[in-house]
Amino acid sequence: MNIDKQTFRDAMACLGAAVNIITTDGPAGQAGFTASAVCSVTDSPPTLLVCLNRGASVWPVFNDNRTLCVNTLSAGQEALSNLFGGKTPMADRFAAAEWQTGATGCPRLDDALASFDCRISQVVSVGTHDILFCEIVAITRHPVPQGLVWFDRGYHALMRPAC
Ligand SMILES: NC(=O)c1ccc[n+]([C@@H]2O[C@H](COP(=O)([O-])OP(=O)(O)OC[C@H]3O[C@@H](n4cnc5c(N)ncnc54)[C@H](O)[C@@H]3O)[C@@H](O)[C@H]2O)c1
Numbered sequence: 701m702n703i704d705k706q707t708f709r710d711a712m713a714c715l716g717a718a719v720n721i722i723t724t725d726g727p728a729g730q731a732g733f734t735a736s737a738v739c740s741v742t743d744s745p746p747t748l749l750v751c752l753n754r755g756a757s758v759w760p761v762f763n764d765n766r767t768l769c770v771n772t773l774s775a776g777q778e779a780l781s782n783l784f785g786g787k788t789p790m791a792d793r794f795a796a797a798e799w800q801t802g803a804t805g806c807p808r809l810d811d812a813l814a815s816f817d818c819r820i821s822q823v824v825s826v827g828t829h830d831i832l833f834c835e836i837v838a839i840t841r842h843p844v845p846q847g848l849v850w851f852d853r854g855y856h857a858l859m860r861p862a863c
């Protein structure tokens with residue numbers, strides 16, 4: 701069965717996923733983009749993965765710096781997600797929020813639901829994307845009451861019952 705791109709994307713739109721802003725800073729400069737293709741890999745050593753399109757303007761910066769911070773967004777941060785997911789100049793993306801410097805030197809979003817400071821430990825290229833395997837060196841969390849999910853090509857707020 702030959703699956704065309706549109707059929708693949710229409711089906712993938714059924715998989716809800718957290719919305720994250722992935723940032724980096726280092727010798728190649730500062731950059732950030734929005735990613736839903738983020739996944740836990742193993743807890744020993746604590747590792748997650750991020751899929752990055754090699755055609756993205758930010759790709760060379762992440763490829764050179766080899767560090768990144770995964771900032772998981774909460775409800776109310778949809779505009780920031782759109783800014784980092786569009787063709788906005790990099791300085792304008794970062795000017796729209798408050799940041800701290802994380803353990804790896806990457807920008808950490810002040811009020812993210814969770815932030816994972818990482819070193820890229822391995823890169824595997826599959827088709828158009830690089831899978832960045834990221835070893836986590838520091839985690840920061842905030843007790844924000846509502847999470848954010850990308851599902852069916854739109855944002856959805858999720859209530860955290862514990863808050
Ligand atoms: N993994 C990704 O690269 C990825 C994921 C989500 C969204 N996006 C981009 O965000 C924009 C809006 O996406 P949308 O969800 O509204 O509609 P869409 O029809 O472009 O995508 C639907 C779903 O297909 C998958 N997808 C889309 N483009 C992909 C790609 N190039 N490689 C692998 N998977 C891909 C994602 O799961 C996405 O949620 C598009 O430009 C899309 O390319 C990219």
Ligand SMILES: Cc1cc2c(cc1C)N(C[C@H](O)[C@H](O)[C@H](O)COP(=O)(O)O)c1[nH]c(=O)[nH]c(=O)c1N2
Nearest residue numbers: 733734735736737751752753756757758784785786
């Ligand atoms: C909700 C949502 C989710 C994703 C994206 C977009 C949006 C809106 N984009 C696309 C990515 O953010 C976009 O290409 C950036 O604008 C990259 O910008 P530059 O090409 O570097 O300017 C994206 N790109 C990618 O390589 N991996 C991903 O997982 C995602 N996920």
